[in-house]
Amino acid sequence: MIRAAIVGLGRWGMNLVNSAADSTALRFTTANTRTRQTAEAFCREKSLRWTSDLDDILRDPAIDAVVFATPHSQHPGQVRRAAAAGKHVFVEKPFALTLAEADAMLEAAGKAGIVLAVGFNRRFHPSMARMRDAVRTGRMGTISTISAEQTALHGLHLTEGAWRALPNESPGGAMTAIGVHLVDGMIDLLGPVASVFAKVSRQAATHADDTTDLLLTFANGATNGATGHIFCSTVATPNYRMALYGTGGFAEIAGHQMNVFRYVAALPGEGFGIAVPEVFETTGFNMLTAELEAFAASIAAKRPFPTPLTEIRHGVAVFEAVLRSARTGRQEVVA
DSSP states (O other), rough: OEEEEEOOOOOHHHHHHHHHOOOOOEEEEEEOSSOOHHEEEEEHHHOEESSHHHHHHOOOTTTEEEEEOOGGHHHHHHHHHHHHOOOOOEEOSSSSSSSSHHHHHHHHHHHHHHOOEEOOOGGSSSSHHHHHHHHHTTTTEEEEEEEEEOOOOOGGGTTTOGGGOTTTSOOTTIIIIIHHHHHHHHHHHHHOOOEEEEEEEESSSSSSOEEEEEEEESSSSSTOOOEEEEEEEEESSOOOEEEEEEEEEEEESSSTOOEEEEEEESSSSSOOOOOOOEEEEEOOOOOHHOOOOOOOHHHHHTTOOSSSSHHHHHHHHHHHHHHHHHHSSSOOOOO
């Protein structure tokens, strides 16, 4: 059993703790927040020891790992401190807001020899595993494009003082809240992104940009320079969809909880021939539990977390290029 501390007990930090309630692989024992009043009842309910001092956690030999659900700009310093203390680290996305910060974090983790994980939970869903398999086995044929949409409504409720509404914490419209998930999924499926063109706008939120549209081009190689399209918004009715188009078939994941996977094979010959769709439905799958238990398993087995850190780093490079493109109004090459 991996003993973990949660740092940050906002809505998402509480979700992470709740998702591990019945886990036999990881148990939260301690919590660190800025103010005790907002966390006291939750800590009492979940039998968590509360502390206002992160160093208290980092010095505690009874804590194996630290899970960070904190404002984005705090990730670099927190990850480096935890790594230096020899604690394994799980950090919520986005990993970092700049490539320079990401490199410093990766260097600290590598030097310390810890397991470093980033919360791209959608990689663990069975529907994504099916789509990944369709690509890896060649069932898709030559892939021409990938299209993804993810939406939510929390942007409508952000207050002026909320940290998620601050441009320095959440630049790029819906990118930090949602878009980075879609970029990560595309990197997982199709590999490195070569360039991006981005448009950021404010459609309905009062205090922050809320909508981001992206056109991506993938590096030549296995994908033969395929294109990608992303739409993400924090002021639109919640939905999720990721679709792949190839010469051998069409595949999509549909629904906010990613419950439905559909694959349609192309029939040989000219015209619009397609096979009977293969449809798989998964219900009741908890992606947060899956990622935390994968983190615990990596620690126990002394092996890297399943999501490659090279892909995490590349995702930050794509994020930087998105912000540049939104500023310049031009297509930008990914570093």
